[in-house]
Amino acid sequence: MALADSRVNVNLAGLSRNDYKGMPSTLCQGCGHNSISSQIVAACYELNVRPEKIIKFSGIGCSSKSPTYFLNRSFGFNGLHGRMPSLALGAMFADTSLRGLGVSGDGDTASIGMGQFKHLARRNTPMVYIVENNGVYGLTKGQFSATAEEGLELKRQGINTYLPVDICMEALVTNASFVARGFAGDPKQLKTLLKAALVHVGLAVIDIISPCVTFHNKENSFHSYQWGKDHEVQLHDITFVPARDEITLEDFEPGSTKEVTMHDGSLVILKKLDKDYDPTNRFEALRVLEEADQNSTLLTGLLYLKPNAKTLFDHYNLPETPMNRLTPDQIRPSRESLADINEMLFLQE
Amino acid sequence: MTQEEKQEMVKEISSPERIINNFVITFGTVNGSGSATANTMIMRALFDMGIPVSGKNIFPSNIQGLPTWYTLRLSKDGYLARVEEDDIVVAMNPATIRKELESLVPGGVLFYPDDLKFEVTRDDIVLYSMPIKKITKEADVSLSLRDYVANMVYVGVLTEMLGIEIEAIRKALNFHFKDKEKPVRINLSIIEAAAQWARENLKKIDPYYVERMDRTHGFIMTDGNTAGALGSLYGGVEFTAWYPITPASSLAESIHEYAPILRRDKETGKDTVIIVQAEDELAAIGMAIGAGWAGLRAMTSTSGPGISLMTEYLGLAYYSEVPVVVWDVQRVGPSTGLPTRTAQGDLTFAHFLGHGDTDFILLFPGSVSECFEFGWSSFDIAERLQTPVMVLSDLDLGMNEWMAPQFEYPDRPMDRGKILWEEDLQNFLEQHGVPYGRYKDIDNDTIPYRTLPGNLHPNAPYFTRGTGHDENANYTEDSEIWLKSMDRLKRKFKNAVKYTPQPEVVENGSHIGIITSGSASFPVLEAQDILSSRGLKTDYMRIRSLPMHDEVKDFINRHEYCYIVELNRDGQLHQIISVNMYDTCLDLRKVAKVDGMPLSAKWIVNEILKIEEVKNGVSR
Numbered sequence: 004m005a006l007a008d009s010r011v012n013v014n015l016a017g018l019s020r021n022d023y024k025g026m027p028s029t030l031c032q033g034c035g036h037n038s039i040s041s042q043i044v045a046a047c048y049e050l051n052v053r054p055e056k057i058i059k060f061s062g063i064g065c066s067s068k069s070p071t072y073f074l075n076r077s078f079g080f081n082g083l084h085g086r087m088p089s090l091a092l093g094a095m096f097a098d099t100s101l102r103g104l105g106v107s108g109d110g111d112t113a114s115i116g117m118g119q120f121k122h123l124a125r126r127n128t129p130m131v132y133i134v135e136n137n138g139v140y141g142l143t144k145g146q147f148s149a150t151a152e153e154g155l156e157l158k159r160q161g162i163n164t165y166l167p168v169d170i171c172m173e174a175l176v177t178n179a180s181f182v183a184r185g186f187a188g189d190p191k192q193l194k195t196l197l198k199a200a201l202v203h204v205g206l207a208v209i210d211i212i213s214p215c216v217t218f219h220n221k222e223n224s225f226h227s228y229q230w231g232k233d234h235e236v237q238l239h240d241i242t243f244v245p246a247r248d249e250i251t252l253e254d255f256e257p258g259s260t261k262e263v264t265m266h267d268g269s270l271v272i273l274k275k276l277d278k279d280y281d282p283t284n285r286f287e288a289l290r291v292l293e294e295a296d297q298n299s300t301l302l303t304g305l306l307y308l309k310p311n312a313k314t315l316f317d318h319y320n321l322p323e324t325p326m327n328r329l330t331p332d333q334i335r336p337s338r339e340s341l342a343d344i345n346e347m348l349f350l351q352e
Numbered sequence: 353m354t355q356e357e358k359q360e361m362v363k364e365i366s367s368p369e370r371i372i373n374n375f376v377i378t379f380g381t382v383n384g385s386g387s388a389t390a391n392t393m394i395m396r397a398l399f400d401m402g403i404p405v406s407g408k409n410i411f412p413s414n415i416q417g418l419p420t421w422y423t424l425r426l427s428k429d430g431y432l433a434r435v436e437e438d439d440i441v442v443a444m445n446p447a448t449i450r451k452e453l454e455s456l457v458p459g460g461v462l463f464y465p466d467d468l469k470f471e472v473t474r475d476d477i478v479l480y481s482m483p484i485k486k487i488t489k490e491a492d493v494s495l496s497l498r499d500y501v502a503n504m505v506y507v508g509v510l511t512e513m514l515g516i517e518i519e520a521i522r523k524a525l526n527f528h529f530k531d532k533e534k535p536v537r538i539n540l541s542i543i544e545a546a547a548q549w550a551r552e553n554l555k556k557i558d559p560y561y562v563e564r565m566d567r568t569h570g571f572i573m574t575d576g577n578t579a580g581a582l583g584s585l586y587g588g589v590e591f592t593a594w595y596p597i598t599p600a601s602s603l604a605e606s607i608h609e610y611a612p613i614l615r616r617d618k619e620t621g622k623d624t625v626i627i628v629q630a631e632d633e634l635a636a637i638g639m640a641i642g643a644g645w646a647g648l649r650a651m652t653s654t655s656g657p658g659i660s661l662m663t664e665y666l667g668l669a670y671y672s673e674v675p676v677v678v679w680d681v682q683r684v685g686p687s688t689g690l691p692t693r694t695a696q697g698d699l700t701f702a703h704f705l706g707h708g709d710t711d712f713i714l715l716f717p718g719s720v721s722e723c724f725e726f727g728w729s730s731f732d733i734a735e736r737l738q739t740p741v742m743v744l745s746d747l748d749l750g751m752n753e754w755m756a757p758q759f760e761y762p763d764r765p766m767d768r769g770k771i772l773w774e775e776d777l778q779n780f781l782e783q784h785g786v787p788y789g790r791y792k793d794i795d796n797d798t799i800p801y802r803t804l805p806g807n808l809h810p811n812a813p814y815f816t817r818g819t820g821h822d823e824n825a826n827y828t829e830d831s832e833i834w835l836k837s838m839d840r841l842k843r844k845f846k847n848a849v850k851y852t853p854q855p856e857v858v859e860n861g862s863h864i865g866i867i868t869s870g871s872a873s874f875p876v877l878e879a880q881d882i883l884s885s886r887g888l889k890t891d892y893m894r895i896r897s898l899p900m901h902d903e904v905k906d907f908i909n910r911h912e913y914c915y916i917v918e919l920n921r922d923g924q925l926h927q928i929i930s931v932n933m934y935d936t937c938l939d940l941r942k943v944a945k946v947d948g949m950p951l952s953a954k955w956i957v958n959e960i961l962k963i964e965e966v967k968n969g970v971s972r
Binding site (some may be wrong): 093 | 396527589593644647664761762815827
């Protein structure tokens with residue numbers, strides 16, 4: 004045993020990849036959500052985050068089941084359909100040194116949960132908010148979701164007549180401070196986006212096209228593996244450089260990259276692929292999304308980033324000690340103070 | 353006959369002797385006219401004179417322009433319940449003066465502005481007209497303030513005509529304006545001018561007088577929402593999320609108001625309570641449950657419609673065992689109902705809340721003092737039992753000003769329940785013989801241990817879910833495990849009586865009981881005295897919480913029959929007791945109604961006597 008242990012690779016937190024794993028997935032073979040779970044494990048391992056420093060949240064649906072399939076050593080709360088944001092917001096106040104990691108789906112976010120999602124963004128609640136977006140209700144067996152494209156034909160539902168909701172656009176117009184789109188079929192880029200999201204201080208929304216192999220994987224539809232592979236256009240080649248790493252910019256051709264410094268000092272380096280793109284320009288982000296829609300492409304990458312936006316916690320004057328570790332005498336006012344209160348209430352002496 | 357001769361006649365028939373400190377004044381005004389300040393001023397002045405006094409604001413769901421009434425009851429015997437008739441009316445609203453004329457008792461008094469045109473439909477009342485416009489015009493105030501200070505004219509006239517001490521008025525003004533010299537001076541000068549005018553121009557022919565007493569010593573004056581907010585702050589509330597709704601908003605707003613005084617660390621300047629105005633009640637309860645789960649003392653406050661929206665999350669908190677405190681300041685439903693009127697209409701709803709088999713601990717504060725007490729004790733109960741606790745207050749208690757004994761400091765240390773931190777987990781196996789599991793009943797007392805996010809011990813984390821789970825919080829659909837866990841939750845709920853407030857019982861040696869809860873107890877206590885004076889002695893029980901204590905069953909079993917008095921249509925407390933005592937033959941008699949107004953002792957007495965006559969053939 005001792006021999007085997009010494010062969011296990013550990014990260015800077017002294018943990019092996021196994022320490023980041025979850026229960027075996029009960030989702031379908033080939034489900035896009037499983038590859039996202041793997042990338043969450045990889046990103047957290049490589050970032051050297053202790054799993055105990057992460058809280059997982061989810062709503063209801065196939066996507067929301069997935070938090071049990073990664074980070075067993077993290078606390079987690081699987082809440083109500085569409086109402087994970089409120090649950091997370093309340094819990095995050097208990098210890099602001101923890102990182103929130105929410106997993107939702109397109110039904111959970113774009114239908115029942117639209118309101119809470121938008122308000123989470125509006126408050127810039129510091130957490131990662133992943134939408135595992137497949138355009139279909141899987142757990143209830145194949146109904147259209149609000150992100151399904153107009154004209155989509157599904158076996159039992161017929162033809163979708165409504166226009167789709169674009170989760171990235173919704174996040175942008177509601178002032179989310181980090182907005183990205185990923186594709187479950189592009190794990191390398193996804194892992195990088197996840198790392199950047201995990202160090203972002205503020206709400207990081209990642210809309211991940213994550214095909215449903217059972218109910219919605221026809222090659223000509225927007226949420227399928229095949230369509231994604233054929234139509235994915237990366238906005239840039241994205242690299243994440245952790246704060247502690249020395250970087251030599253000589254690795255990159257001058258003028259071909261754009262760097263954004265994250266709150267903790269880490270760098271996101273975006274290498275130009277086709278055109279220049281400035282991820283700090285919200286108007287640009289909306290424009291490229293609209294353009295991608297018109298050109299029928301799956302545009303992926305970091306669409307928008309505002310590293311130092313005021314977060315929810317900045318509006319409060321919170322103690323240094325995590326609130327959930329305050330002692331009774333720190334939260335119960337003194338006996339003497341009650342005499343003053345009675346006085347303030349017109350006490351007759 | 354001239355008006356003066358008529359008035360002389362009224363005097364002869366109506367005032368054989370003085371009526372002191374025992375009458376009702378109603379102010380009929382238009383909402384948004386700033387009359388609340390004037391009315392509270394009079395109430396505080398009377399309170400300061402040692403006279404037991406209670407005030408009820410009857411207001412519309414509107415901001416400006418609709419009729420509003422404020423009723424002040426002076427009761428030398430200390431009764432605080434609503435009375436149906438008025439002795440004195442100050443009629444400032446032409447639109448409602450007819451109604452107010454009718455509400456006056458024979459020999460009653462009507463004060464009205466001298467430019468108010470109306471038909472005098474009564475010849476058995478005393479009329480005093482007041483030159484409101486003239487006095488306001490003569491006062492040295494800016495045009496914009498005139499409407500506002502017009503109310504001070506009737507304060508002045510009443511001060512003179514009833515004999516309110518000007519010093520008491522001054523104290524009330526100083527209190528209201530927080531000792532700011534200028535507004536106190538302006539208002540006082542108008543009050544004094546009006547009083548002087550009354551002294552010189554009105555001839556007192558009515559019998560109503562106030563005189564200094566000593567019945568308010570050691571008392572404070574506040575509303576139930578302020579009391580609940582203060583109680584919560586003394587209970588160590590760390591997180592509250594809320595969404596505006598009448599009549600609950602002022603509870604959260606009061607937390608906002610008092611938090612900087614009570615919960616800002618003197619040394620570090622840091623706040624130990626977080627207040628979030630949520631986007632709706634669905635989110636407010638989600639936030640509170642998230643915070644409660646993560647180890648904060650968490651609460652939300654709302655009214656019936658909000659509870660409807662919070663139902664699903666409360667079911668999750670019940671099943672996943674998350675502590676949270678929910679205040680329901682009840683108003684009249686169903687639907688939007690009468691949103692500015694009081695009711696006890698959410699009892700069965702709260703008791704049976706949620707889909708599937710659920711149970712919720714309910715607390716029924718019966719006074720502002722209890723709003724304070726339950727404000728802090730509700731957190732101890734919720735955290736000890738790891739379950740939601742609902743506090744059912746109501747609009748009458750929550751929004752009206754009440755005199756009450758000064759608040760008492762919590763009489764026991766804070767109970768945070770079974771929480772494990774890193775060092776506790778380090779020794780857990782050694783101490784308990786089994787490893788920690790979130791839902792294991794290790795102490796055999798139905799209550800498991802819990803760990804909180806931020807606990808860095810590798811055994812601390814667990815995954816909370818509303819789906820079927822085993823003792824280690826892992827997903828399961830196993831029948832045996834489901835049965836076992838739901839059985840434990842049932843036993844845990846029954847055990848709650850160890851921690852929840854017992855009923856208040858007053859025995860007078862009768863075979864008849866009167867059972868009530870919450871603010872309905874005020875008219876019940878008065879009704880008991882009236883019934884007793886008519887030869888019907890009754891015993892009293894006020895239920896203060898659910899699940900039902902054995903004492904409740906004992907009381908019912910001890911009595912031949914019981915009346916259950918409550919402010920709803922269906923007799924909801926009656927229903928809950930019946931459901932809980934399904935195996936006992938009961939004679940429980942429903943005395944229930946809801947019409948937007950608090951119950952009166954007179955109505956309760958009449959109802960009880962009617963039933964006595966029908967069932968027992970006794971008429972009194």
